[in-house]
Structure formats: C-alpha cells, structure tokens
Amino acid sequence: MSIAGVSCILGEVSMPDHLKCMLAEAPCGISPSVLEVITRPNLEREGVVFSPSSIQGCHRQFVLKGRHEWYIPVDKAWPSARGTIFHHGMGKLPAPEGTIGVIRELRMFAAIDTEFGEQQFSGQIDEILLMRVEDDVLHVRITDWKTKSDIPHSMIEPERRHLYQINYYAWLVTEALRHYLDNWDTIERNPSSLLSLRQAIPEFKSVRVEEISVSYLAGNKIRTFVSSRLLSVRGKMKGESSLGRDGQMHWHKYVPEEYEALELMPIHMFQLSYIEGLLRSGIEAQIKAQTEIAAPLVGDDAQLMCGGCPVRMRCIELGCNQGYDMSAQRGAC
Ligand code: SF4
DSSP: OOEEEEEETTEEEEHHHHHHHHTTTOTTOOOHHHHHHHHSOOGGGTTOOBOHHHHHSOHHHHHHHHHSOEEEEHHHHHHHHHHHHHHHHHTTOOOOTTSSEEEEEEEEEEEEEETTEEEEEEEEEEEEEEEEEETTEEEEEEEEEEEOSOOOTTOOSOOHHHHHHHHHHHHHHHHHHHHHHHTTTTSOOOTTOEEEESSOOOOOSEEEEEEEEEEEEOSSOEEEEESSOOEEEEEEEOEEEEEOTTSSEEEEEOSSOOEEEEEEOOOOOOOHHHHHHHHHHHHHHHHHTTTSOOOOOOHHHHHHHTTTOTTHHHHHHHHHHHTOOOGGGTOOO
C-alpha cells in the first residue's frame, strides 16, 4: 500500500484534494513550499532499503505501512521538515580553512554480508571534513547535524540513537569513501552531494575516521559532542534571589553575567568490527520483520516513535488481536 494523503486539521484528506486545498483555502496556514517538503517522496532515498533510520526505526511500522494505506501527519511532520530545510542550507557551505576540503550530504552505499546474503547498507552523511593525508591514509572527521526545538542544560551526552547513527556512518565512510572519491567524476551520486576542495587531495590508499561528532542546533544555541575530547560549555546563568520593594522574592542574574560550567561527555567511538556486527544484526532483523511482524515498541522507543506513527491505530488493532499490552501506543484493548 502507499501514501493515501495527509492527515491535518481537516482530518484525513486524499492526496488530490490536499493538492487542490494547498493552493486554495489552505486552512492549516502552512505555506505550499513547506507542505511540499513534508509530502514529497524523498527522492534521495530511492534504492535505499537498509539505513540507520530503517534499522533503528520501528520494523512493525515499516511492514504496516507496506500493507495499508496511510496518511502523512502534517503537523507532526514539521520538525523533520525543518531539519530537511536546514540541511539544504548547510549542504552548500564551502570547506573550512585548514582542511583539504569537505564533502556534504553524500549518500553512500557499502556491502555487508548477512545470513540473507550480501545487502547494501546506505547512509547520507551531513559533513565529511578531509583533514590531511599521512602515510597514505586520508584522515577525516564526520559530523551529523540535528535540529532541535530546545537543548536542556541536563543534556551532557548525545541521544543514544544518534550515538549509534554516527558510529554507523564512521563504518560506512571507512568502507566506501575511497571508492566515491576515486570515481567522483563518473560515479552516480545523489543530487545534493557536494565536494568543495581547498587543494587537490594527495594520493591515499585508505580512509581513517579520526573524529566523529553530533551537533545539536536549536534556535538559540548549539551543543556539540565530539569523540576526541571533553568539551566544557556554558551551563545555567548564575544569580540570586532577593526581597523586592513589593515584598516578594525575585531572582536576578549577577552583573557581569556568570554561568555554571557544563562538561560534555566525549562521544564514544566503537570498534568498526562491533559496528559491523550491529549493522548485520539490524539488517537481518529488518528482513525477518517482513515475514514475522515485529512486536510493538516499548519504553523510550515507544515514547519517541509511536505518538507520530501514521499507522498507530492499525498497530493497536493488530496488537490487541495478538494479545499485546498496547498502553505504550496509548491504546486500550
Ligand atoms: S505505533 Fe509504535 S509500535 Fe506501533 S507501528 Fe507505530 S511506531 Fe511501531
């Protein structure tokens, strides 16, 4: 089955009616350009079966979306559309000074052996900085950008799924980057990929990822976690409470401003062999889920993914018939 339309303030609307509405009355108030980002199929994902998001996503949802018609939840899709728009901008930035160059938004594929034969794992990496060539090894640093509404002071390490995602990318870059660079002029690449060079890349035989980082970008701050060191950033603003003229206690900041120091945990870089094992088992689980439908999510995963799931009602209906407790999906049997 496929996308039937959108689910918005009008309820479930077929795709032809949505397209008419978006240029006419559009009571949602979302601009057609943004609606296009939300609803257009991601062409850059064509041919992608196994990726960090497919492995880490809900395998039950994947199968249910294939079996039933479903509607794109427009309101809930905004955070991800905002990320897409932001990435389009970041993807055009030139190489920073001091590097050989940068590769942005390159979708890569690398083969991995599984119990179901060789499969292609794919990922699109936001930024690969080409640092230097030493002893025939090209040293690179990779970054994944994440847009966020807010970054709380309590966030001193990256989210677990982002930690694994950037490690999956490190494996992919180590495996496949040389092939892409060697064949840059002839290889078929996704349209948004960019190679910006400050100098010619010296000859090299292999690639080493020397640093991974996840950078969270909110409206008013950036917080970055890197593998190579512990970072210290500004935490809460310091101040004190005192009795005001109105007889109430009021908090006010110190002048000049002072901040608590916040130490950010270095991001863990796993052994490549360990990551390869995780990718293999993730791909195998995804393949198995197509024949034996996976169990509903529980715990943090359910909290993160079920609220915006476009097949949640189908999942609940099926789960009740299967005898699962569906309270994590906010459904009662
Ligand atoms: S409601 Fe949750 S468990 Fe069910 S298919 Fe959707 S994401 Fe998966």
